[in-house]
Amino acid sequence: MLVNLNELLPSAAVSDGAVACCNVFGIEEAKSIIAAAESLSLPVILAVNKDMVDLAGVEAMGGLLVPMAKASSVPVVVHLDHCYEEKIVYRAIHSGFSSVMFDGSQLPLEENIRRTRQVVDVAHAVGVSVEGELGSVPYEEGRDHIKSMSTIPAEATVYSQESGIDALAVSVGNVHRKTEANSPIDFELLKQIEMATTLPLVIHGTTGIAEPDLLKLKQQRVAKFNVGTTLRMAFGNAIRECMAQEPNKYDSQYFSGEAMPALQAEAARVIALLAARRRPLIK
Template identity: 60%
Template sequence: MLVNLNELLPAAANGQYAIPCFNVFGFEEGKAIVSAAESLSAPVILAANKDMVEFMGVKAVANMLVNLAELSKVPICVHLDHTYEEETIFKAMHCGFTSVMFDGSQCALEDNIRRTKNVVDVAHALEVSVEGEIGSVAYHEGRDHIQSVKTDPIEAKRFAEESGVDAMAIAIGNVHRLNFPNSVIDYALLNDITREAPNIPLVIHGTTGIREEDITRLKAGRISKFNVGTSLRQVMGHNLRRLMNEEPDKFDKLYFMTKAMSYVEAEAKRIIGLMSAASY
């Protein structure tokens, strides 16, 4: 069942749970995530990041993820993750993505608001939801040009009100692509952001780097969406390497991927359960 963020996040923001947004790096991972969601009767978000879009192309990624969503028995949003170019976002909308993220976090506030609003105006006409970012969530690796700037609550208020976004990603100590859960969450800052922008669903990127007890605490408030990528890549890579080393004479890709996907599905189930998105 194909949906957008507006059909998932407001209820999560007002409830005691959150929706996991899984970055997908191939059909096999997407299939495993959908299987996990269906087994738990839980909604999920399938996301394509910049690397996947550059590797496969917008249309091919959209076809793959939309097909998985349309055939699913549970609500699934197909989301384009951090994207800096409006042209790519507009193409993604017309290719079938039901949600997009325009990332203007590296721009001055006025430019971020203006450009995000332009995307929102087009997206809402097509019934596509939009996520924006205020502040800047740093990367542990792979995006050296991305600065680390915690979200300013007053700027968050302006951004939420003037851009028209449906969800707002914030920086409160979370970091992209951490291999271990050692982020230090600034709860005082989160409280200030929530007070200034009380009506918009909030988003956390860099979930693998956040402790489980922090995720439990965060989902009880306005955090309605957690982006997950690194832990799935870890499970996939480590187990695929182990399985191939255990049977060095075998070489068939489908044989090994079928075995490895059971571990990806188990990790997806763990994350869904942690966020209590089951029994939607």
């Protein structure tokens, strides 16, 4: 069933668990991730990132993912990840996305608030949830123009109240696209942010965070973890292994199909790891 963030995150924020938000790049990832969530009877968020927006466009991705979400036996959010342009956000909303992220983290606070508020007003009018970011989560590789800047608690209060967002992505030492789990999480800063806002919090760069820290984070008000690299690694490594074993095959669909069980297994591991110990009932 297709849902938005507001149907999942408020309860997750006050539980000892969170919802996994998994990057998808095509039908293989979408099918594998939804199957993993269904096997656990847990909700999941499918995220479309900037790379897929640039390659396929939000209309094509919405056309692919929204029907799959609606057909699922568990709640599924179709979410537009890090988007810096309002026109693309509005196209995503028109294409059926149930949630969007307008990322104004590279802007001055006042402009971030103003532009995010405009997106929120449009999105909320049609039942679409909105995530924003304050501070700036850096990238291990690629997107060198993205700043590395921790979230300032006092600004989080103002931004949360004036922007109208439903979830707040924070920068507390987490880093996008890391292949090793060694990001140093500033739990004291996170505590200060939790005191500054009542919103559900979001952590990007989950692959780079050590499991003990993930287990600790999910017991805070962190309600959503964005996951990408570990899923791509599982899928890519399985494809490589299959191609090495069958060098005379050339059908990409065949290799992707052979690798999907590995992707589903990794997705299930992540979804279960982040979930609350006492599982919410799926209605």
